[in-house]
Amino acid sequence: MIEAEAAKCLDCGACTASCDILPAIDPARPGSLARQVLAGELGMREEWFIPRCALCRRCETACPAQVRIADMVTAMRSLLIAEGRIDVERYRAMWVDYDWNAISLFRDTYALGVPSERVASSPLAFMPGCSLFNEGYELLPALMRLLDGVCGAKVALLPDCCGMPLAEMGLRTRYERFADGLWERIADAGYEEVLVACPNCLAQLESRGEALGVRVTSVYERLACAGVKAPARPGVTVSVHDSCPARGTQLGAWVREILSGYDLREMECCGDKSRCCGSGGAVSLFDFTMREVRAQRRAEEFARTGADWCVCACMSSCSTLDVPPASGRVRHVLELVLDQEIDRAECRRKMDLMWQGDQGARNEHRLAHSRPLAKER
Missing domain, CATH: 3.40.50 (Rossmann fold)
Incomplete structure (x- = not known):
């Protein structure tokens, strides 16, 4: 799979401008990076990039050759794990x-x-x-x-x-x-x-x-x-964060239809050009700081719209984007449909408490000694 996709890459750099970390290894391109991996010639810059890619596919919307870059990156992760260059235990949680x-x-x-x-x-x-x-x-x-x-x-x-x-x-x-x-x-x-x-x-x-x-x-x-719409609140404006997996689908249009009673203010990067919220690509398990950087950037983009609420269709995005300057202003679309808000501060408190005291020690032990649900075949 890696070889076939790498062969399609034109090394044109069209994807670089749409990515937040490809410029850090420029002039390397996804295709040349993949060929280096296959040849066993991976450098430090490329080894840094592969586990930190958000797999958001934003780069793919800019690619003239339609290279499946995210699939290529996950396949490269598999190779690096097999070679022991990525410690799989970092993902255990x-x-x-x-x-x-x-x-x-x-x-x-x-x-x-x-x-x-x-x-x-x-x-x-x-x-x-x-x-x-x-x-x-x-x-x-x-x-x-x-x-x-x-x-x-x-x-x-x-x-x-x-x-x-x-x-x-x-x-x-x-x-x-x-x-x-x-x-x-x-x-x-x-x-x-x-x-x-x-x-x-x-x-x-x-x-x-x-x-x-x-x-x-x-x-x-x-x-x-079915014609279900979120009850509008007079004077409340919203901006929709489009999740990365929704790229190329109608999901964003359905969410906006449900929210059609609200005044919508779009972010600069929305729809198929939406940026990752920070929770994509299992990156937070490998480099939590990268998650925070991406979340902060997206929260600031939301703040520039002047909207009251940032609305997501993905609960992971809600949790990730609830950072300054969006703190307290993030809502899941179903919260608006049901007119029932989630207490995110309480949820964060619960997440912290489950790793504290005797309960935390027990959970740490169970996580460290977890076992496969199904036997190897």
Whole structure:
């Protein structure tokens, strides 16, 4: 895969201007970088770049040769991990194919589970995604009732992870095994359609769902097509942060339709040209400072719009962008639809507390000694 994509690269540099870190290794280009990796001639600059790429695909919108740069970078990560040049243990907190990780530990610490009435058999399931399930748990009762009404049937709740963190880390074999298990559970449950709230889940699941005869639909598409709109608040203006996985899709249009009662003020970089919020590419697990730099830049871009709220369709983006000068001004679109705000300060407090005291020691021990959910095949 790396060789084929590298061969397409024109080394023209069109992608460099759209990236926040490619200029740091200029004049190296993605294609030449990949060829160096394949030849075993990787330099320090290139080795610095590969784990810090946000995989946001913004560069791909500028590429005249349509090189799949993000896929090439994740494949290069796989090679560097295999060679021991990237320490895979740095990603352990998000090994979603292991019994204990940051997501499962949070749910266990605060007893977050699926209500019994949402486990019942149904042809429809709602998959909120890891962050929305954990950080927006209080939204789920009202949201599930809304979906029941929109869909005309009782909707089951699917709390599973799509496996995206594994794919972004470059752990391709583990990701595929994890994804196989997820689709087996979907098939066993008899779901004919899975509604997803997370843009990452949509990007990871849509094509395979189509191949398996299971429709994977964005919940924002379903809500927008049903005429559901967020109750407008007079005088409140919003700016929409478009998530990187939504690039090239209609997701942003559906979100804006839901928010059509608000005065919209677009950021300079929006739609397919949107910048990463900082949570992409599993970069925060490798270089947290890079996450902070990207979040700060995007928060400042939002502030320049003069809008009251920065609205996201991705809960990870909400958490990441809640930094000055956007602090307290970030909302998930479903908060506006349901007219129910999430207490982000409380959520951050819970995240901190789960790693403190006796509970923190227990969680640290469980994370350090976590085990695979499925046996190697």
